[in-house]
Each structure stands twice: as C-alpha cells, then as structure tokens.
Amino acid sequence: LNTIRNIKLNKINFTKSKATSLAKAIAIGNSVLSLNFSDSIIGNEGAEIFSKALISNKTIMNVNFSNCGIGDSGMFHIAKMIEKNSSINSLNLSCNPIDIQPAKKIARALVNNSSLRTMHFSNCGFGKAINYIAEA
Numbered sequence: 274l275n276t277i278r279n280i281k282l283n284k285i286n287f288t289k290s291k292a293t294s295l296a297k298a299i300a301i302g303n304s305v306l307s308l309n310f311s312d313s314i315i316g317n318e319g320a321e322i323f324s325k326a327l328i329s330n331k332t333i334m335n336v337n338f339s340n341c342g343i344g345d346s347g348m349f350h351i352a353k354m355i356e357k358n359s360s361i362n363s364l365n366l367s368c369n370p371i372d373i374q375p376a377k378k379i380a381r382a383l384v385n386n387s388s389l390r391t392m393h394f395s396n397c398g399f400g401k402a403i404n405y406i407a408e409a
Contacts, residue, residue, distance in 0.1 A: 279307040286314040289322070296326035299333070307335040311365070320347030324354035331360050339393065340368035348375035355389060356382035367395040 285291075292315070299308070315323065320343045327333060343351070348371055355364070371379070371394070383389065 276304045281309040287319045292319045292322040299326040300329040309337040311339040315341040317347035321350040324350040328357045335363040337365040343369040352378035352382040363391040365393040371397045
C-alpha cells in the first residue's frame with residue numbers, strides 16, 4: 274500500500290474553511306511526515322488553525338511555513354505549538370516578520386521542546402529579536 278508521506282501545498286490562498294478542513298485531517302493523521310506550505314497565503318488566522326492541529330499530530334516531523342504572511346499573533350500560536358508538539362524536528366519560518374514579543378515567546382517555547390532540532394529564520398527582519406531565540 275502506498276502512503277502519502279510528504280505534502281506540498283505551495284502558493285495556495287488558504288481561506289478559513291480550507292485551512293479548517295485541512296487542519297482536521299492534520300490533527301488525526303498518522304502517515305504524513307512533512308508539510309510544506311511555502312509561499313501560500315496563510316496569515317495569522319491560518320497559523321492559529323494549523324498550529325492547533327499540529328499540537329495534536331504525533332507524526333509530522335517537518336513543517337515549512339516560509340513566506341506565508343504570518344505576523345505577530347500567528348507567531349504566538351506557532352510558539353504554543355512549538356512548546357506542546359513532540360514530533361516536529363524541523364520548522365521553517367523564513368520570510369515572515371518576527372518582532373521582539375513573538376521572538377521571546379518562541380524562545381520560551383524552545384526551552385520546553387525536546388524534538389525541534391532545526392529552525393529556519395531567513396529574512397524575518399529580526400533585528401534585536403534574534404538575541405532572544407539565540408539565548409534559548
């Protein structure tokens with residue numbers, strides 16, 4: 274039997290209903306190992322929906338949210354997911370602006386996460402915010 278292990282959903286405009294439908298499948302799925310949303314329009318609302326689903330998922334190891342239009346409130350939800358998820362070992366947040374407060378929240382979440390090994394932050398406009406994550 275062939276099982277889907279990697280899903281690429283690039284350059285998609287995720288409405289709330291599309292994100293919610295996919296998130297339901299993510300939350301209960303047990304075969305997908307990698308999700309790639311790069312260059313999709315997810316925004317803060319989509320980040321919240323997908324982050325909640327990823328908290329429940331125990332098999333996905335790689336998630337790519339690069340260039341998905343995720344701002345501060347979305348990053349707060351991703352930080353919560355980082356803190357609670359125990360399977361993701363690679364997370365790409367590149368090309369999403371990360372300000373100081375979300376960076377602090379992500380840094381605190383990293384302290385409590387034992388599975389995450391690789392994070393990508395290219396072109397996130399960090400400035401001083403990178404210091405908080407580097408110290409975690």
